[in-house]
Amino acid sequence: MLEIKNLSFSAQGRKILDDINLTIPDGKLICLTGPNGGGKTTLAKMIAGVEKPDEGQILLDGLDLVPLDPTERAKAGVGYAFQQPVRFKGITVRDMLNMAAGKTLSEEELANVLREVGLEAGEYIDRGVGTHLSGGEIKRIEIATVLLRRSRLAVFDEP
Template sequence: MLELQQLTWTAPEGGQIVRGVNLTIPDGKLTAITGPNGGGKTTLAKLIAGLLTPDSGKILLDGEDITALDVTERAQRGVSYAFQQPVRFKGLTVRDLVELAAGDKLPEQSLCDMLSKVGLCAREYIDREVNASLSGGEIKRIEIATVLARHTRLSVFDEPEAGIDLWSFTNLIDVFREMRQKLDGSLVVISHQERILSIADEIVVIADGRIQNAGAREEVLPSLLAEGGACPACPKGSKGGSYE
């Protein structure tokens, strides 16, 4: 279980982005964090992963205070993070990257299965270099495959739908459904897509750096879809299946 206690963070240029957030992420569930752009979603995810250090407050994982641990130490504790804009690794192949995440050599079939789950044809990608020749959507799917390979206690995905096509997004929903059914830990997805929110167990709405609403999907999602799909925590005019 992950606990955030009175978490705050201020941007270097000034302006408090996260303001006294208290939140519990339960084990064995998929928790979706949504809300308007600039509301603090990605910043909160980076604080959880250790990419940013809070000004004040605590982050507890299974009761252990991990606030002062860096990203590597948190990864050793079982925290994984998939970037909204993944990093390219010149000189490494897709096979290298997935096996590095898994911590061991993997049978060819296991590698193929992981790549297929994220919508990639293994034969075309398994030995390709993870460099600028790959599109943003391809890199995104490869990074999601590395998170699948890690089997960590806490997996955080920052807008996994960004930059991928409709077919791959549909496939991605199936991946999250499968992960949710087999969870041994916690799964956090930062998203404003209704289809992702609709498969979550818990939904957290954050805006202006504060938690505006949090609870079971059955309780929170109807309010987000009220008035023809407008999101009450989003800028006026946000509609349909996307929360900005």
């Protein structure tokens, strides 16, 4: 269970998140909607640890994530896919999926995870992730990396 309690964040003198309270139970898919500039990405970054709140708590199964850096949060079970995925240069789709899984995946495992995100392995597996993939393609591959991590909590910013 994720519990967000009294979360506030200001930047450049503007209050971006104002006393947010939210509980996300286990096993649920929750969609957060709102206008452009409404604070959705900011809230997602607070959960992943990319930004820190001014006030409030973010409890994952009772553990407060706020003092933890993004790596520690990932280890605690938080997965995160950016609104604009990072395009790492010099590595292939295969490299990126293996890295996410923390092991060398078989051809079958690679094909299965790509199929889960609607991509044909043969077409993508040895392509570089740094260039030439379309916005939707790199997005799907990033979602595959989050699925492979089998996180307790996965946050997808505009999947």
